[in-house]
Amino acid sequence: MPADEDLTSARRAAAEDNRDWGTYALDWVAKYGILLALILICVGLAIGNEYFLSTRNILNVLRQTSINGILAIGMTFVILTRGIDLSVGSVVAFAGVVSASLATTSSTAMVAGGPYPALLALAAGLAVGMASGAVNGVIVSRFAVPAFVATLGMLSAARGLTLLYAGGRPVPALTPEYRFIGTGDLFGIPMPVVIFALVFLLAWWVLGATRFGRNVYAVGGNPHAATVAGINVRRTRLMVYVISGGLAGLAGMILAARTGSALTQAGIAYELDAIAAVVIGGTSLAGGVGRVTGTLIGALLIGVVNNGLDLMGVESYYQQVIKGVLIVAAVMLDQARNRRE
């Protein structure tokens, strides 16, 4: 090997050790900044408001975060492959009403022969979500339509299908068994939080330890190189939309179960909070870079900030402003680090 290559790597290794303090600090902040922000805000709120750290409030925050968190985890898969899924909010409502119509005791809204067992209703909702995602996935991966456009179409179409299916009316009076996933608890932990935790662990394992996870990162990082390396790029792209749609369906059913009825207007603008959580969590919209742990922290940060502002009695309009600032600040930090590199 040539001497200069040796030197390059030696120099690079030395640079790693000897980096000046500013770069090091910036790196650290960019890597752990969001976690740090979350901790600082929690500490601040804990000092400022005694109620914040109560078990009841913590569970409340987690429960409020769980629906956005589940959507954001699905969105992470999509964004990692350079895509976007704008349709999740509409799929929340669509899967919600279809599933609820199988589990309602209201004779006007029920599907003939119902109410059906809760598990069947849940399976139906999940299937609706995955099917919507599959349509997105096929349009994006087979017909090369930009994800933004394909899922924008689904955003509109799924909302329309929801209204058609439910006749524009909510689906009320869900069976107690069905409502368990929204209102029940496991050892004192609300079911939405339990489901969110399971979804997170599963996603973390899939992205970190399976071949599919490797494919997602490769396809997002460089689809051409992934193709040459024998990775089925189309199938990987299709699958991430199916995952996102399925999780949107799951979130829609939890939402319906929590409130006791499935609304046709449920989930409006939910895609924005989900994208926000992913972006705040450090996943790059350019694809190939990001972690589901980041998304978890991003979703929690949004949840804690909303909760904190609620506790302080701040008008909810401010919450939107602050969320906007958070999104942009998180990406600016990331960019600052990239420039330094």
Next chain:
Amino acid sequence: MAADLLEVEGLTKSFGGIAALKDGRFRLQAGQVKALCGGNGAGKSTFLSIVMGIQPRDGGVIRRAGRPVTYRSPREARADGISIIEQELSPVPAMSVAENIYLGREPTAGFGRIDFRKMNRDAQALLDSLHFDIDPRTLMMDLTVGKLQLVEIARALSHDSEIIIMDEPTSALGEAEADQLFEAIATLKARGKGIIYVTHRLSEVFEVADSYTVFRDGAFVGEGAIADITRDDLIQMIVGRPLTEEFIKENVPGDEIALELRGINSVKGVRGIDLTAHRGEILAVFGLMGSGRTELFERIFGLVRDQGGEIRIGGAATAIRSPGQAIGKGLALVTEDRKGTGLVLTASVRDNICMARLKKLGLGPMMNIRAEAKASRRMIDLFNIKTGNDRDPVSSLSGGNQQKVVLGRWFLTEPAILLLDEPTRGVDVGAKREIYRIMSDFAVQGGTVIMISSETDEVIGMADRALVMRDGRIAGELARPELSAKRLVSLAA
């Protein structure tokens, strides 16, 4: 005596306490084409970025026509008569050639309206003066990569600078286009311009430059006239130790047929290709840009649809419809464009190495992380890849090491047939030699190498046999004893 166009002394630059440039020295006179030579990490890029005002320097002097100067931006450097032709292209695809050349300084005709007629006329005159056969009204997206590069060159020259820096200008050019560039360089030289020519391709140094400066490990090592140095001495100066041979070739081709193509067609006019490659053989495919050589590889590897023809591997007819199937048949493809289609730059060294072997490095859908780490380590050791930690992003490696990561990825799949598309493009002399060693060893062990190359030296140095492609067909075949630059080029053109 007139002052030099550019004179640089004792230029230094450190990043985080590490010296990237310890002693940058350079002199350029009017009418001179000076090659700036050095391996990866020699400090050439740092030197150029300081001269162009992209980065501030730590110390040293830059004198432009005798005046000490400090540019704070490339714009200032350009205003003072220095322009650069970048290695990376930056076209606006939906705009015309003329619009790209005059981007940001379009001629206007009252009320800020762009004077398209004057712009097209000026562009035409500029392209004509360089003998570039390009219509200024063509959209950039309709041009080949080679022509795009020529437009980029024309754009840099349109500033009418006194000093023109060319950083690997031929990396995307075919032989014919490269010749056009060399002609343009001769014209500029005759007009008294000074040219700084940076390239890894030594044959070009001897073709276009009249003098050279060598950097090694961030410092000036020497300079002189091209006429006074031999190729071997120059290599030695760049690498810093004597090189015995530039090419390594120890394989002897066998009789057993590894790959046979009969009447293979592909997109973009590749028609009726017949090819036979044996075990233990290094077969070169020589041809100009656009001759269909890359398209041929894409067809063999299942990257484009079957357009007719037969592929036989080890005697058995096979259908290859996807890269996955190709890999399953023992094929491996190192593409020409390392960053575009080779590496996933956002991923780690390890992930890039394991990428084509994921199915064998796990159990069902699950990855075996320990097996991945072991496989990656094995390839890093085998190919002597310089990386601190294999979880580091592959983008932190030098060009030569990146290329070895791609090779490592494919060797992990235990291939029988290696398809290499310009395997030594953009890597320095030392790393080139390592890649030749890898090719030779692979063939010695009974593997088959099919290598696309547009460098005649490389074909002559490495190939047992060469097929020359022209306009999508095989224009001729040369056995090793018949190989010569003249024959190759005349068959290709």
